[in-house]
Each structure stands twice: as structure tokens, then as C-alpha cells.
Amino acid sequence: MIDYIEVDGENSNLKELKCSNSNSLNSVVYLFNPKDKIYDFFKEEYQLDLENLLYEEEEVIHEISDAKTSKQELMILFILPHQNLKNDLNRKIKALVILKLKKKLIIVTGEKEDFISDFFKNTGESVERSEVNFIQLLNVSIQKVIKDVKEKREEISLLETQIQSLGPSGIIFNEILRLKKYLILLDFIIDSDRKILSFIKREQMENIKEIHMQNEVTLLEERMDTLDALVRAYNKYLSSLDTIINNNSSFQLNNIMKTLTELTVVLTIPTITYGFWGINLKLPFQGVPYGSLLVIVISLLISVLVWYWLKKKKSL
Template structure:
């Protein structure tokens, strides 16, 4: 899908592809090769830049070629209740256009819609770039808070009943932390490089950076660092919690095994007594046959009671 937008008087209007205008924003979502070629013709961006984000494993990076700046950042996505992942988003700046390419629709790009048109301008390409990066960083923080809240809910469930389902949910959340941690660190490298390029005036020929744009870039860097710290803290807490519950489950299993072993010992005494006197062994003290069953029953119960008391004193159950 290829769409062309342009800001106009705090509004965002969609333009026909046949009549592109300078200062427009080209948004490509899982584009076909024809759409990539059309975007390359309109903007003059290299086809390799446009294809970069179509690889799900693409890492965050920046690249400058001729009059184009490529910024690839990994944005957070939510796949399900307990499933979180990251997705590469490429942002390409040319002298007249800004281009975004992504494999699927996402909340970061969806926020830049006609409803919020007064908060951004497509012809202010530098600020628009930093706003996209800032929005991505804020969604990282939002999702991290959601994961932490979900972790607390699963913890409360685990305290009541130890089931594999809750442990699998925690493992899924831990995978999200791993994806977020790797992506945030690579995003941080990209942001630091953008800051260095700005300080060295290496992008002056391509984009203009005003004072408020520099402040916005610094805010993005701060938000990204905060997200990294939150990932490390929450991941450490989750690892500790999973280790604790693993120990609790192991301890519960040991208690069950101790109880079963104790019951086996107790029940083996009546079995042994009944087996002994069931082999044509004469009863002691000259007891008659009519009293034999009662004698064996009393002896079995007494022996089992003594064994149970001894095991109870040993804290076996």
C-alpha cells in the first residue's frame, strides 16, 4: 500500500500519486515492487533504502547516500495479550519528501493521522522524523508498563495455583523484554549517531535543524534511555520471580513426595502383618481362630499408628 499525504493549514490531506507535491509524506505499508518503484521515481530515493525495512531482522542503523538520509528504527508492536515484538521502520529524508516504509500497520504511524494533523507537518521533515522516533519511544514505555501490570496479574494467579499456563505466559512476556532490550539498545546507537551528525553539521545540506528540533531529539534520547532502564529493571524482576516460583514448585513437589513416601511406609505395616499371619502361622498366646482377625487388625493398627507418630515427629507430613 502506497499513500501520499501533505499537511495544509493544520490538516492532513491525501494526494493522488499522479500529482505529487513537494513537502509530502509517502507512507508505504508492505509495498509491492511496483509501489517501491513509483516511490523511487517520485522521491529520487535509492531502491535499496526503500527495501531496507522489508526485512524483519533488519537492525537499526543510519545511512547517507547522495541527497538521502536513511534512518531505520525498531518500533514496538503488540501481537496478543502476552506477546510483544519489534518491527523495523525505515524513515527516508530527501530534499523534498519524507518516506516511511514498514511491513505492517502499526500504532506509531497510525497516530500521524488527520485527527492529529495539527501536531505535525509533513513539510517540516526533520521535526517529523524526530516526532516519529519520539512516538516510538513513548510506545516502548507504554508497552513496558502493560507488561509489568500483566506480570503482576500472573503473579497473583500463581500464588493461588501453580499451573503451567501461567509459567508459559511469563516466558512469553520475557521474550518481549528480550526483543525490547535489543531494539532499544540499537535505537540508542542510531539516536546518538544522529546527534553527532547534527553537531558536526554533516546533515546541513539535507535537512535543517532548529533549536526546538534539537530539544525534541534530546527528549527522544532521554525517553529511549528511560525505556532501556525500565526493561533491565522489569526483566531482572521477572527473572527473579520465575526463579522463585520454580523453587516453590520444586519445594511443593518435594512435600508431596514426602507425604506419599510416609503414607507408603504406614500402609506397608498392615500389609506386612496380614501377609505374615496369612501363611498358616499359628497365632500366639493360644488365641482361638475366631479371635484371629481381630488380633491381626489390632496389631496392624497399632503398628501403623506408631509409624505415623514417628514420621510426624520427623516432620514428614
């Protein structure tokens, strides 16, 4: 059985970390909102630049230390996407730092992640070896990302409805751009996190004897494949929305050009008619009272007939 401890770095006086620093018992320590004194503690105790790992690194990291020279056995930096992605891609990655000691697991995130708390509170009593918990935690992390990605499906469906009802607009273009950036970020994260999976399969499988934990590794690989398939499917769907928008825009432009062409043809008829009656030759209606009005009526009548004819034609 393991002891699960949550430490809020913003309010911690390091007492919880120091008390949990003994390897005499199996324990899991989840630290979030770390501050300067926490960073100093990790530099001194584990020779880790925790602040850099959480807020600067954008690639996964896996390191194994010699147990004879260091207290640290394994350090993993796993990356996850921020759910609320704006148009700026700057630092939209959440870091999940996992430090595995002989009988203890330390987990650190910049902000508190409820899925981590829920996982250990719900399963902690049934877990007997903290050294393999990190694989289950990675599994839960990927599962959380898959859930977040599936929620994007509703946003994409709403975009399709807006395109059909309102046509292309700046707001819709911005939403498509935001979703595409989110999928680009996910694609990068999947490629990076697969390195952790390869590392586990290459270096850690020999240390995992339990069949159910080996199954966890297989499940992690399957969930990464599922996430990859979702990202590719949503990318393809967004590309189809681009095609719909382009076709819609072309259709609207064609309608505008058709209307302008019709107006040009209709307005050209009075111009030609008035120009014809303006030449210095003997022409009909020159000696007729209200002859100019008759010319205007004739030109307007021809224009109306031509306009009606153009409207009936399916194409120009």
C-alpha cells in the same frame, strides 16, 4: 507550515506520490501497506529496495547521500516490536523507514500505525521544518513502545496471581516464555535503535539549530534509557517469578514425597506383623478363637497410631 499526506499503498495509483514528489513545498508523506508498484517506484525514484527494508532487514540503517548525485539526503530504518508476540520470534520486528529530502519527509511502514497519523494530524500545523520532524517522530515511536511495555505489567501481575492460586502449570510456563521472548526482542531493539541516536548526535546535531529540536534529541535519549530500565526491571521480576515457581514446585514435590513416605511406613507395619505371625513357632493367639482377627486389629491399631504420630511431626 507543512502539508501532510497519507497514502494507502494497497489502493494507490501512485498519483499521490508523484504529486507530492516536488520539493517546492514542505510536506510529509506517510505511506503504508505498500505493494509491488510502490516498490518499483522507490527503486526508480530513490534507488531504495523498500520491500527488503520493510520485511527482511532486522538491523537499523542510516545512510546519507550526496545531494549532488541523489535526491535522497538521509534514509533511516528504525525498528519497533510487534505488540502481539507469540511463541515464535520469527519476524517480530516492525520497520519504520524514514526518507528525508530537502523539503520533504517520506515515512513508510508495512501496516498503518495510528500513532504516526495522530502525531502529524495533531502537530503538523505547528511544525515549520519537515527536515527535523523525523526526530520528533522517533520520539513518539519510542513513547509508543514504552506505553506498550507498561501494559505488560498487568500480564505479569496476573501471572503472579495465577501462580499463587493455581500453582505452576504448562499455560503459566508458556506465558512466562512469551513475555521473556518479548523482553529479549525489546533488548535487541533498544541496542539497535541506540545506533540511530548516536548517528543523530554525531551527524545531525550541527544541522539542528532550534533549541526545542535539540531538546527533542535529549528527550529521545532519556526515553530510550527509560525503556531500557523498564525492560531490565521486568526481566528481573520475571526471574523472581521463576524462583517462586521453582520453590512452589519443590514444596509440592516435598509434600508428595512426605505423603508417600508416610504411606510406606504405615503399610509396612501390617506386613511385618503378618510376617511375624507366619513363622513356624508357638506365638500368642495361636490357640485363641478368632486369633487371626485379633492380629489384624492389633496391626491396624498400630498403623493408625503410627500414622497419627507422623501427622503430628513437622518433619520426617
